[in-house]
Amino acid sequence: MSNEINTDGQVAIRQCDTLILNVSVIDGSGSAPFAADVALDGGRILQIASDGALLGWHARQVIDGKGKVLSPGFIDVHTHDDTNVIRTPAMLPKLSQGVTTVVVGNCGISAAPVSLKAEPPDPMNLLGEASAFSYPTFASYVEAVNLARPSINVAALIGHTALRSNQMDRLDRAASDSEIAAMCVQLREALAHGALGLSTGLAYGNAIMAPTSEVLALAEPLAEAGAIYATHLRSEFADILEAMDEAFRIGKHARVPVVISHMKCAGVENWGRSSEVLAALEQAQRYQPVGCDCYPYTASSSTLDLKQVTDTIDIMVTWSEPQPAMGGKMLADIAAEWKVDLMEAARRLQPAGAVYHCMQDDDVNRILSHPATVVGSDGLPNDPLPHPRLWGAFPRVLGHYSREQKLFPLTVAIRKMTGLSAERFGLTERGLVSEGYWADLVLFDPETVRDAATFADPMQPAEGIEAVWVNGALSYLGGAEKAPTELRAGRFLARQAGVRATVAS
Known part of the structure; x- marks a missing residue:
């Protein structure tokens, strides 16, 4: 916008696109809140000022924050929104809880690069039917995201299982040297077009037969690109420490940061082991960059896995292709x-999805509060009865865990969902309320913010989210309407050349 000229010839900026007045800024760094007014212009944060210094400015839009909290937009580091950011670009489940950026391609499954020979193999079917996979190169996926103009920003990992499905005639075996070489070619192409790194889902049936040597070879292109290795461990149950050791070995070999996805102690026999698991993570941190993400619930959700069928926990079926009427019922x-x-019931339901009530509160609390942990929803947007984390993960951290349980201060909660997340995944000029940074912001009421989604009624927008800006565009208004605006300003976020992700805590 236009500027005014002082008598000394200096430019004095007096106009901007947006003024957000009278807010308590929690900037994502972990620092204490401070009262301020914030000016946005050209999609970025132009100025942060106190004592009414911006009151004389002119703006196309002026928002009175009424003393509520203005923080960076939340970064959902663990999602399966790969195809949804294109097919349903309004992205209301994420935008309504203050999420402004999603990281897709987790757990070894990604929408690109994929060339299907038949229906998508489990668990790639979590991303949609075969028609949803139309991106044979990563470059074509990036183009599709930008053409769709989603309401939120998108950054992407490349899935190991996706690469395997492109190159192998069957997935119940190890890849050959030539197949690994072909996978590496596709991975390098994706990294050249801005992918953040490689993800694996070694617990799943279509990746579990991949030996460590296969992943070691695939991880080798990551270091030269400054990329990361994110993994759904080979086991989150009794063998979790061995699975963590495997992940650390891969990170050391590739000389890249390791992110353990949705860290948990799953299964009754594993309850109470979180101190042991976190001690192993801290030991690894002495020698290499290691971190993890966590969702704020004691239940997981995925496809209905016969290996996880047990009578020791409650298992709710969320969908079943041959038995759709069973969705919403307990497996028992x-x-x-x-x-x-x-087991026979689970077999008859295949393919199907399920929620597993497989964790204990004390373990979730301990992992979520650890300094190495950032927040990811792991929501499944194509599930007809999704886990409530899809709509509620981030406000649940603010309301239930920070305000009510007092697990950590609000400044720490926000850092785990913004500044630390941006550092972890190498997202430059994001994650902080800082002058010059991109204006991804959320205004919320710290006294009322909470998740409204439940297991019985999961598709409910959060309470207390007042407004969300993405790249400076007012994209969501809360209040009674709880609706997106007509502005969709999200974009694909490519990994920046020369910028290495960290796991700083």
């Missing part, structure tokens, strides 16, 4: 209705 009730055991 379905088995009783059919007069079969749990």
Whole structure:
């Protein structure tokens, strides 16, 4: 916008696109809140001032923050929104909880580069049906994201299982040297077009037969690109320490940071082991960059995995292709209705999805509060009865864990969802309320913010989110309407050349 000229010839900026007045800024660095007014212009944060210094400015839009908190927009580092940012670009489940950036391509599954020979293999089917996979190169995916103009920013990992499905005739074996070489070619192409790194989902049936040597070879292109290695561990159950050791070995070999996805102690026999697990992570941190993400719930969600069928926890079926009427019912009730055991019921439901109530509060609290942990929702947007984390993960951290449980201060909660997340994934000029940074911002009421989504009624927008800006555009208004605006200003965020991700805590 236009500027005024002082008598001494200096330019004095007096106009901007947006003025956000009377807010308590929590800037994402972990620092204490401070009262300020904030000016936005050209998609960036132009000025942050106190004592009414911006009151004389002119702006196309002026927002009175009424003393509420203005923080960086939340960065959801663990999502499966790969195809949804294109097919449903309004992205209301994320935007309504203050998320301004998503990292896709987690757990070894990504929408690109993918050339399907048949239906997508499990768990790639979590991203949609075969028609959703139309990006044979990563460059074509980047182009599709930017053409769709989603309401939020998108950064992407490349899935190991996706690469395997492109190059292998079947996935129940190790890849050959030539197949690994072909996978590396595709990975390098993706890294050249801005992918953040490689993800694996070694617990899943279509990747579990991949030996460590296969992943070691695939991880080698990461270092030269300054990329990262993110992993859904080979086991989150009794063998979790061995699985963590494997992840650390891969990171050391590739000389890249390691991110352990959705860190948890799953299964009744694993409850109470979080101190042991975190001690192993801290030990690894002495020698290499290691971090983790966590979602703020004691239940997980994925496809219905026969290896996880047990009578020691509650398992809710969320969808079933051959038995759609069973969605929303407990597996135990379905088995009783059919007069079969749990395993036979699970087999009859395949392919299907499920929520597993497999964790303990104390373990989740300990992992979530650890300095190495950032927040990711792991929401499944294509599930007809999704886990409530899809709509509620970030306000749940603010409301339930910070305000009510007092697990950590609000400044720490926000850092885990913004500044630390941006550092972890190498997202430059994001994650802080700082002059010159991109204006990804959320205005919320710290006294009322909370998750409204439940397991019975999961598709509910959060309470207390007042407004969300993405790249300076007012993209969501809360209040009674809880609706996106007509502005969609998200874009693909490429990994910046020369910028290395960190795992600073």
